Amino acid sequence: MSGEVVTVVGRSSPTYLKRKIGRRLREMRERAGMTLDIAAPRLDKTRTSLHRIEVGETLADVHLIRTMTDLYDQRDDELLDLARATKKRAWWYPYIGPRSQITYVDMETEASRARTFHTTAVPGILQTADYIRARFTGARQAWTRGCAENLIAVRRIRKGRLSEKEDPLYLEAVIDESALRRMVGGPEVMREQLSLWTDDLEQVEQAKSVFKQLSAIAPSPEESIRLIEKMLADLPDLEGNSDGDLR
Secondary structure, three states: OOOOOOOEEOOOOHHHHHHHHHHHHHHHHHHOOOOHHHHHHHOOOOHHHHHHHHOOOOOOOHHHHHHHHHHHOOOOHHHHHHHHHOOOEEOOHHHHOOOOOOOHHHHHHHOOEEEEEEOOOOOHHHOOHHHHHHHHHOOOOOOOHHHHHHHHHHHHHHHHHHHOOOOOOEEEEEEOHHHHHOOOOOHHHHHHHHHHHHHHHHHOHHHHHHHOOOOOOOOOHHHHHHHHHHHHHHHHHHOOOOOHHHO
16 A cells, blocks of 8 residues: 555544444434334335444445435534545555454544553553564564554554644553563563653653553552663563563
């Protein structure tokens, strides 16, 4: 897909928007007091095809939406804009291509706040490029270099939202201490990963919320920084550790 010019949806997911449109159309039908069996033939649709539209499996174009709003005797101009937006490609399309099913990235793109819990690894959105590459190298699934680099680019863009001014993503992560102590890619990779976090916590306001609920590690961002700094100091001692979880 390199070199291809694409139209990108800034902060929207076409897959998510299809479900949003379908939900709104179903609510319209229900407010109009119509069942699927009543509404479908009036729209020249089968019951199954109308159901697929309402659950977001099939997209209703602007012409069908106009017909449906007329039938239900309700007006929602935003639906037309949403239908047009679904024709555009999501921001991640150049990296990972189309997705027929809604994914975590779809949901995160539409979200203003995310909460996550990790026991074995650093959350993907916070991983450095080398940490990601090391994780892919040790994964059971085979990753080509191009595929891995595309996924790294996606995670880098996702991480950028943590420091945006207009539409930031507020991330709250509970991370088990063992996930931070587990050696991934060697001491230098871990040193970069942990050092990056201390910079984020001190410089990026939104990123501070990452550690707001780190009950498994420390009760405050300041104590989290101190613990991570201690882990950085301990890294030379970990280098020779033969424990499998630290390799």
